[in-house]
Amino acid sequence: MTSTTVFSPRSWAGIDDVVIVGGGLAGLFCALKLAPRPVSVLAAAPIGQGASSAWAQAGIAAAISEGDTTEKHLQDTIAAGAGIVDGKIAGTMIAEGPDRIDDLLRYGVPFDRDLEGRLAVSREAAHRESRVVGVRGDMAGRAIMEALIAEVRKTPSIRLLEGYVVEKLMTEGRYVTGVVARPERGKSKNRLAFPTRAVVLCSGGIGHLYTVTTNPGQSSGGGTGMAAQAGAVIADPEFVQFHPTSINVGRDPAPLATEALRGDGATLINGSGHRFMADLHEDAELAPRDVVARGIFAEVQAGRGAFLDCTKAIGTAFADRFPTVYNYCREAGIDPASEPIPVVPAAHYHMGGILVDADGRTSLDGLWAAGEVTSTGAHGANRLASNSLLEAVVFAGRIAEDIQGLLPAPKCDNWASPADESDDVVTESDSPELQCLRRTMSNCAGVIRDHDGLTAAARIIADLEARNHKARFGNMLTAAKFVVAGALRRAESRGAHFRSDMPDASPQWQKRTYLTLADADGVIRDAAERVAA
Known part of the structure; x- marks a missing residue:
């Protein structure tokens, strides 16, 4: 638990009518965009610590560089999505990307710049142009979250309730009327009911449902599950993206070797030193993620192993250019500047989730959703690299605008009352x-x-x-x-x-x-x- 004051819901007799579930990028961005409207953010872990956003390494894709266009970005997104991308939704997301980058800059995100002061961009798999805006090579997610958390903490209209696991949506017919949350162990044995006029689910993905994942333990499908049980339609749930290159050192969650390494020329080899991806796809290491993941999986299953060789393309510059990955490797006794990194596919991103429209509305009245818990249709069957953070900020912003227009006058109600006794003990290890x-x-x-x-x-x-x-x-x-x-x-x-x-x-x-x-x-x-x- 952080040193920041954690508000007890019992201490507020009348409070805001918007509850945001989740303290990742989508949840915090939506809260900031709703300001000065009072909102409360319920997060299972200390803010930022249970969010996959903080672990995202490469950055945000946006068509901002010379020679790039939103049309090219859309074409790449549709191509990666294997025939089922919702073109209108993806077009909306991509068109609003540059404005959301400007928002993040105003919130203090220190995106990399070139010598002329322009935003620096890099290229990732299945992108035809360099369009990924990052921070120090592999620190984008962490830097973005740090900036947003600082902004949220100084915004008086946002109340953070850390250590509350939301387990159920309260409903009346097809209208969502609030949430039921369980305080973390040691606070109370009672679940608490939080009545509200608007619930925004930003609770993350499902990676922790798999043994090898890059996601934190909080990404275990809770939002998708509770929305489905309340009657929401779920879209494209079969499409689970596996990041090809998690670092295979037996950690849970598995540390990630960013795609930017392959974008900068790192190659994939097996235990015999053979560059196997060149046999499988014309783009070799820069093939779509699903192709690369299956290629690596086949080598691991065959007992040959798979390794990311950065020694020639990056070499001694590794520690400066990719400090996060470098530290992960050194903690495991690997020197990535001089030896290949063992890698294995890991559950990374869920293209499926709660069906939402262009304004983040679900099939249930009173319930919006943004981020990985949703299925907007923008990713289709296979997400284009670095489109996830873009999707989170674009649709979180659209939700805030929609709520402001739909519920123009905040209404104070009695807020948070005991619901029932908890039967679900929180433990550090999996049951x-x-x-x-x-x-x-x-x-x-x-x-x-x-x-x-x-x-x-x-x-x-x-x-x-x-x-x-x-x-x-x-x-x-x-x-x-x-x-x-x-x-x-x-x-x-x-x-x-x-x-x-x-x-x-x-x-x-x-x-x-x-x-x-x-x-x-x-x-x-x-x-x-x-x-x-």
Whole structure:
């Protein structure tokens, strides 16, 4: 817990009518854009510490350099998305990117500049132009979050409630009326109800549902699960992006070797020194992420291992140009300037999530969502590198504008009252049930999938659900259920969803996936029954 005052909700008799769930980039940016309207941000961890945004290394993609255009950026985004990108949504996101970069500069983000004072840009995989704005090579996420946290802490209209795990959405019909949150261990045994007129979910992705991930433990699908249980439509859940180059040193979460290393010329080799990606794609190391992830996965599975060789392209400049990755390596006893880095694919980003429109509205009244918890359609089947932070700030800003127009006058209500006693003890380590779920998702719904593995995953999830009585784990199971159900239904391979039993894309499936909880339950039930039979 940080030294900053943590407000007890019991101490406020009447308070703002907007609650933001999540203290990452989308949540903080939305809160700042809503100022001076009073809002409260509920975060499970001390602000910034439980957010994937803080770990993002490369930066934000935006068409701001000479020779680049929003049209080129859109074309690259659509190409990476494997045929199912919502072009209108992606176009909106890309067009507003430069203005959101200006916002971040005003909030104090120290983006790199060239010798003439212009914003410096780098190139990443599947980008035809250099358009990624970063900070000291691999410190963009950390620097952006530090600047926003400082701005939030000095903004009087924003109240931070750190250490509150939101477990449930309160509803009346199709209208979301608030949230139920559990204080961290030691604060109280009671859950608290937070009535509000507007809930903005910015709770992150699902990476912690896998054994190897670059995401913090808070990214475990809670937002997707609780929204689905409240009746929200979930879109494209089968599309889970695996970052090709997490550093394979047995840490959980796995430290990340930024894509910018390959953009600057680092190569991928196996244990024999063979540059294997040159055999698999014309762009070699700069192929789309799903192609590179499968290439690395195949080498690791074959026992040859996979390594990122930065010794020639970066060499002795490594510590200065990429200090975060350098420190990760040195902590593991690796000198990346002189020896290759062992790498393995890790669950990194979920293209699926809560279906939202261009203003971040979900299918439930009173509920907005932004960031990785959503599926806007901008990423399609495979996110283009560094479009995630762009999506977070663009749609968080649009949500703030929408709420200001829809709810012009703040309304104070009684706020936060005991709901019921918590039955979900917080622990530092995963429970045996969660460990089982993580193994199942990695083994059966990971980089490479097939019908038999997905069916086995459905049975295990059904068994875990039958025995579970805890809200938090129930949200995780629900999120996992959607991934498996979407992957079973999509009878093809496309983008980040690869089925070895159906390795080709099908024109019939060149469309997005939309599932309700009843739909997902039906797929899981049918698959589990087939296994039992």
